Amino acid sequence: MIIFLLSYFQRFKNMMKFFPNLRNHYSDIYKAVLILLSIIFLVSLFPKEGKFKYEFQKGKPWGNKDLIAPFDFAIQKSNAEIQKEKKLVLDNYHPYFNYDINIKVSKLNDLVKLFEKRWNDEFYGQNISTALRKTNKEVFWNIADTLLSRGIIELNSVIDKKPNDYTIYVVQNNIAEKKTLGQFFTIQSADDYINDQLTKYENKGLGIKHEFLTSLLENSIIQNVTYDSETSEKALNALMNNISYTRGMVQQGERIISTGELITPDKFQILESLKKEYESQLGSSSNYYFILGGQVILVSISILVFFLFLISFRKDIYNDNKKLLFILLVIFLMTFATSIVIKHYIDFLYLLPLCLVPIIIRVFFDTRLALFVYLITIIIIGFLVPNSFEFMFLELIAGIITITSIVKLQRRSQFFLTSFYIFISYSVVYIGLTMIQEGSLDKIQSWNFILFGGSAMLTLFSYPFIFVFERLFGFATDVTLMELCDTNSKLMRELAEKTPGTFQHSLQVSNLAEACIHEIGGNSLLVRAGAYYHDIGKINMPMYFIENQSTGFNPHDELSPEDSAGIIISHVIHGVEKAKRFKLPEQIIDFIRTHHGTRRTEFFFTKQQQDCPNESINEKAFTYHGPIPFSKETSVLMMADSVEAASRTLKHPDEHSISDLVERIINKQIDNQQFINSDITLRDITTIKKVLKKKLMNIFHVRITYPE
Numbered sequence: 001m002i003i004f005l006l007s008y009f010q011r012f013k014n015m016m017k018f019f020p021n022l023r024n025h026y027s028d029i030y031k032a033v034l035i036l037l038s039i040i041f042l043v044s045l046f047p048k049e050g051k052f053k054y055e056f057q058k059g060k061p062w063g064n065k066d067l068i069a070p071f072d073f074a075i076q077k078s079n080a081e082i083q084k085e086k087k088l089v090l091d092n093y094h095p096y097f098n099y100d101i102n103i104k105v106s107k108l109n110d111l112v113k114l115f116e117k118r119w120n121d122e123f124y125g126q127n128i129s130t131a132l133r134k135t136n137k138e139v140f141w142n143i144a145d146t147l148l149s150r151g152i153i154e155l156n157s158v159i160d161k162k163p164n165d166y167t168i169y170v171v172q173n174n175i176a177e178k179k180t181l182g183q184f185f186t187i188q189s190a191d192d193y194i195n196d197q198l199t200k201y202e203n204k205g206l207g208i209k210h211e212f213l214t215s216l217l218e219n220s221i222i223q224n225v226t227y228d229s230e231t232s233e234k235a236l237n238a239l240m241n242n243i244s245y246t247r248g249m250v251q252q253g254e255r256i257i258s259t260g261e262l263i264t265p266d267k268f269q270i271l272e273s274l275k276k277e278y279e280s281q282l283g284s285s286s287n288y289y290f291i292l293g294g295q296v297i298l299v300s301i302s303i304l305v306f307f308l309f310l311i312s313f314r315k316d317i318y319n320d321n322k323k324l325l326f327i328l329l330v331i332f333l334m335t336f337a338t339s340i341v342i343k344h345y346i347d348f349l350y351l352l353p354l355c356l357v358p359i360i361i362r363v364f365f366d367t368r369l370a371l372f373v374y375l376i377t378i379i380i381i382g383f384l385v386p387n388s389f390e391f392m393f394l395e396l397i398a399g400i401i402t403i404t405s406i407v408k409l410q411r412r413s414q415f416f417l418t419s420f421y422i423f424i425s426y427s428v429v430y431i432g433l434t435m436i437q438e439g440s441l442d443k444i445q446s447w448n449f450i451l452f453g454g455s456a457m458l459t460l461f462s463y464p465f466i467f468v469f470e471r472l473f474g475f476a477t478d479v480t481l482m483e484l485c486d487t488n489s490k491l492m493r494e495l496a497e498k499t500p501g502t503f504q505h506s507l508q509v510s511n512l513a514e515a516c517i518h519e520i521g522g523n524s525l526l527v528r529a530g531a532y533y534h535d536i537g538k539i540n541m542p543m544y545f546i547e548n549q550s551t552g553f554n555p556h557d558e559l560s561p562e563d564s565a566g567i568i569i570s571h572v573i574h575g576v577e578k579a580k581r582f583k584l585p586e587q588i589i590d591f592i593r594t595h596h597g598t599r600r601t602e603f604f605f606t607k608q609q610q611d612c613p614n615e616s617i618n619e620k621a622f623t624y625h626g627p628i629p630f631s632k633e634t635s636v637l638m639m640a641d642s643v644e645a646a647s648r649t650l651k652h653p654d655e656h657s658i659s660d661l662v663e664r665i666i667n668k669q670i671d672n673q674q675f676i677n678s679d680i681t682l683r684d685i686t687t688i689k690k691v692l693k694k695k696l697m698n699i700f701h702v703r704i705t706y707p708e
Contacts, residue, residue: 034321035307039303062260069253076246077247096231104149144221163181302379309372338352359459364466398429415460484533494539509531536575544567597624601623628673
């Protein structure tokens with residue numbers, strides 16, 4: 001029992017050690033899960049069928065070894081041939097109409113009764129002879145009998161705008177007979193016939209009641225030759241089913257094409273037929289798991305190469321799980337869209353706006369990463385699409401043009417110009433490929449240019465997509481940062497009106513920080529925007545900050561050092577709250593959080609020591625809550641902010657005092673370990689010191705002392 005308890009205790013102890021280890025390696029576990037899920041989701045989009053191992057293009061030489069038919073297969077007709085045969089079938093197809101003799105007999109009987117009734121109603125009490133009545137009745141009967149016997153055909157789209165010699169089948173008593181449209185009346189021609197016949201009888205002086213008979217006949221005639229949609233569709237389907245989709249066979253062992261032989265249209269169709277049959281047989285065989293395994297290997301390699309690139313060249317992105325998730329999501333969404341189009345709308349493949357990928361990635365990161373992510377995306381998609389070489393070449397050129405057009409993205413209107421460049425790229429490459437494959441321009445299809453134009457226009461959706469991704473992931477694009485740097489924005493105007501001294505301080509800090517980050521490498525636009533907003537928390541209590549005191553009254557004189565320190569420290573918390581209320585990006589809020597790090601409010605801490613020398617001081621009450629800077633940009637802002645604020649205390653600024661000030665402040669920040677979480681180096685810090693000294697000397701108009 002004791003041994004069992006000891007064993008159980010040991011297992012419990014090991015388990016308790018497991019959870020801290022799990023927490024310490026959370027980031028690595030997250031990345032591993034992210035990679036695994038990416039591979040699973042991407043592979044799930046792949047069709048589970050084999051791929052033909054040879055790539056070939058019409059009009060190019062066969063670059064592989066002699067190809068021998070591995071099995072018997074039929075030569076598939078090209079789409080153009082099949083469409084031509086279908087058009088021929090439609091041209092020779094004749095629709096079916098029904099002629100019902102019973103309608104004629106019953107209608108004539110009804111018309112006789114109608115004539116009698118209407119005649120009595122119309123001419124009752126008038127002195128009209130029986131002979132005249134009989135004559136009108138005979139004329140009425142003859143015209144109605146002719147119309148119904150010959151037939152009035154129903155108007156239908158299948159015969160719309162067809163000539164009079166167009167042939168149709170008319171079914172009467174289950175017997176189909178070929179007739180032309182000209183043999184039947186239409187409503188219009190029947191109306192003309194009625195007027196012509198009545199006019200002829202009237203001219204003979206027979207006393208015809210022209211208006212009476214016209215009204216009676218026009219309102220009583222019916223279409224008795226009606227379209228038989230069911231029989232027509234059956235006949236058309238039978239004709240379509242008779243179309244053969246193959247022409248000839250290739251026997252096993254037969255040479256298909258030799259090395260160096262030009263791939264003519266006929267050879268191309270044979271190779272296409274072999275490819276379809278090969279992939280069909282492979283996909284339906286027991287090799288399914290090998291196909292799945294191959295897809296897993298290829299997708300895994302693509303994703304791992306992407307991660308190797310990040311580890312080698314963009315460690316900052318590799319360490320940021322949110323950015324990794326965003327990039328992998330973009331790759332997956334574009335691959336998913338492509339798989340849907342290929343399965344259901346293959347003719348619209350070139351409508352896909354794949355150039356959205358480099359645009360979106362460039363907007364949030366840089367051109368090098370945009371190009372690499374785009375390469376990975378089209379490599380993965382290349383396994384899905386037919387004629388993958390042509391597709392990848394076309395998309396690669398368009399993607400490179402896209403990236404070069406947005407190297408310096410400063411205005412949203414640039415997206416329209418980029419869209420135009422994409423269309424031109426697609427069109428030119430397509431024309432070139434067609435000329436190589438067909439040897440002429442006759443085979444160029446205008447439909448493809450419509451697709452290219454549609455794809456280019458769809459890239460304009462990058463703007464709403466960027467907006468959505470900004471909100472979902474808390475990113476900030478260069479365009480957004482430029483908008484934030486507008487000093488006429490609502491928050492900046494409030495800062496300028498309520499805290500004019502802080503506003504000027506923020507502008508000076510932005511200039512200093514931007515100059516520093518430009519020298520050591522970093523996002524200068526992000527630093528400038530961060531500097532503009534880093535002190536917005538001072539808006540709540542502006543008079544408690546010395547740069548806004550213009551009357552000589554200092555409210556801190558009436559407060560204890562601890563209370564004063566609390567007010568000064570609170571501007572960071574107030575700044576974060578105000579930034580969130582105005583929905584500023586997280587990257588900007590990071591500058592507000594970190595610009596004081598975990599340093600002390602030294603002035604009030606020293607004052608507390610002087611006022612209460614014999615009391616123990618709660619250092620926490622005089623210390624900012626952090627966090628400390630975690631990037632080059634936030635580190636630079638801390639240095640620039642502290643140096644600019646301290647420089648205002650210099651009574652006689654000269655080269656020596658400025659240099660001493662910069663060295664003292666930044667060295668103290670280093671001693672307080674404010675930069676241990678940042679990727680900034682000592683060389684960077686040395687460069688920053690030089691830039692700050694030079695800039696401050698320019699601000700105070702200090703001239704360099706020349707040796708005597």
